[in-house]
Amino acid sequence: MPDQRWDDSGPRFRPSPALTLLLPVAVAFLVQVTATIGLSVWLHVPLRFAAASTALAAASALALLAARRFPGPTVAVVAALTLADLFVPPDASPPFIALAFAIIGAVVRGARLWALVSVGTAWLIALAALGFVDARVHPFRIVATTIGLAACFAIGEAIRRRLDRGAEFRARLQERRRTAEQDERTRIARELHDVLAHSLSQIAVQSGVGLHLFDREPERAREALANIRALSATGLDEVRGVLSFLRGDEASPRTAPLTPQPQLADLKALATQRTGLGLAVTLDDRLQGDFPASAVQTTAYRIAQEALTNIVRHSGASTATITLERRGDQGDELVVTVEDDGTGLVPGGSEGAGIRGMRERAELAGGVLTIFPGDRLGTAVTARLPWAGAS
Template sequence: MHRFRPPRADLLLALAQTTVAVLLGQESVAQGRPALDLLGYALIGLVNLPGAFRTRAPVAVCLLVHAAWIVFITAGYWPVANSFGPMLAVYTVASLRPLRASAACTVLMGAIWVYAGLLDPRSSMPAVVAQALVWPAALWRFGVVARRSAKLARRLRAEQEERARREVGEERGRIARELHDVVAHHMSVISVQSGLAQFVFESDPPTARAALATIAGTSAEAMEEMRRMLRLLRAPDERDGVGVPDAPMPGLARLAEMVERVRAGGVPVELRVSGAERPLAPGVELCAYRVVQEALTNVLKHAPGAPTVVELRYGVHQVTVSVTNADPATGEGAIPARVPSGTGHGLIGMRERAKLYGGTISIGPHGGAGGYEVRLDLPTSPRAVRPEDDRTR
């Protein structure tokens, strides 16, 4: 069973208030009031000690404190000696509860203040009324400001947590795309080559050895990319070899290696490059590389025998890569003409990459030849790519 315990800070504050009230009560005789007796000390405790539970039940504590304060004042004791408990109670209600409840508690404190002045014939009522208006109103205002500040802090904290969750989700999506692109492509090549090696192992040993060599090279490249990804995901102080730069991300310069690897898998692939070759931003090159990689992976899966053309065109302000699978005889293609929304991690990854770098991608039938084409257009001008997106990811 849960025990109703006061917060430690509130308990210490209540004890401190009680001590201060007792010390101030020693001045009662000097103020022309009766000295504290057993009843006076008991009322001091009843006014101040409930403050230990002020954050748990602020309105109930405020009402109890003010009721005890009325008894303390009516008994003729010096009101000021026991005023800190009611003040703190009003502030707490204003800082934790809606305006209606806090306003009622504020009015209650002001009324009791005026009541204490009426009981003392030596009091100046204009001064008492002014104090009854100013002090409760000031406490109420401070409490309302604290409540609004706490509400704003909670909202900011919630927004930060939501932003953190969104960033984690985006990072997971990025990692998933990278893993899919790396693993799917290399495993497709390995699967095709292993099948070829098994088929010709006895009848054509040289071809089998070439397939095994391709498998070895592909697996080594896959391991290299996986290690690079892990280095990027680890914290800087956890990386192996502090100060040693990571291996470069794949770029357009490695398209020829990819095409050769796919060609070794039995797909007649041709690479065509046009325009003035030039280095591009690393993020743009990686985006184009991954799209070509995914398209060729689909060629290996869905149309391994169809002639395929990979074309890279450098424009003035953009770069275009396309993977065209045009087989008039069969009409088979690497990408289906219609892709159901939300399916296919590879297709989603292509579109997300293109969107990230301000590019456009089209996937569908290629002309009237019966094949299919994946075409990516990426801007290369500085204004087209945001600096924060142009980092090696």
């Protein structure tokens, strides 16, 4: 059965290796052997010459069986057999199409030099021998044969270039696939990191408080457990929503995400969630209800969420402020600043996954993210995003 392969450009039919090897052998054998026998009978050629010519025709066709593994030696053998047949009656023997198959196969398989040397040598010997024996050969036959041999080389080169272009195209296509898959993995990891880091860091803090107060203040411990339950449920819904969004299911009513993509209006609830256990989070919203594009809002929310997560996990801050502003000469820029009074930046410290994720989000939205010491000895994370989104 032929092998059918598919790629992004549509279905591609590729014959099996056995077919591409055996079909030239069969065609050459049937044409050459049948035509040689027929001419020998028609011209009443002596039996020994007819047998010799038929044997040469059959041998040149069968030699093509080695064309795949040994394309160079194959074209040399077929050229020699073709040359020998020129000196065996009948003089009007059929053309050896096995030589054409051998030349094309050798050029396609990278044995171009073998083909040039073998065929060129055989043709020069044939011309010299015909002149030596004073054989009368019509000039048209010589010209036609020369043109035919050149055409075989041209066909082989054309097929070789086409195959090379096809291989180059498939390599580029495969590289694009790998790049797209890597980008998709990075996007999924970034989305899940934002959701899980936010929920799990809160759960870890609340569970620690609950364990610490379990015996002394059971009411507060119960409150911490209730918070853990609410956070875990919210986190699970967000994970489902993110996965549904990444799968592109949000357009289907049956598979719509349980929670929509967060917007700037949700920052107030986020600040309330983060307030407590020694950290006071305030929201300074200077937009006055004028919000940018939805995708920009989601990016700004995720950056603020990750910044607060880093504050809880690493800075030891007591206060944090989220500031929303519209800036730029034409008001075309959303500026989100998250500032705390914690321990500040570590000199020479490397960026973790959270900071890399915030920076990637800002860049994908067409903006930029900067992190520098804040006015209160802590850290200030500022994201500048285009108001209308990435262009």
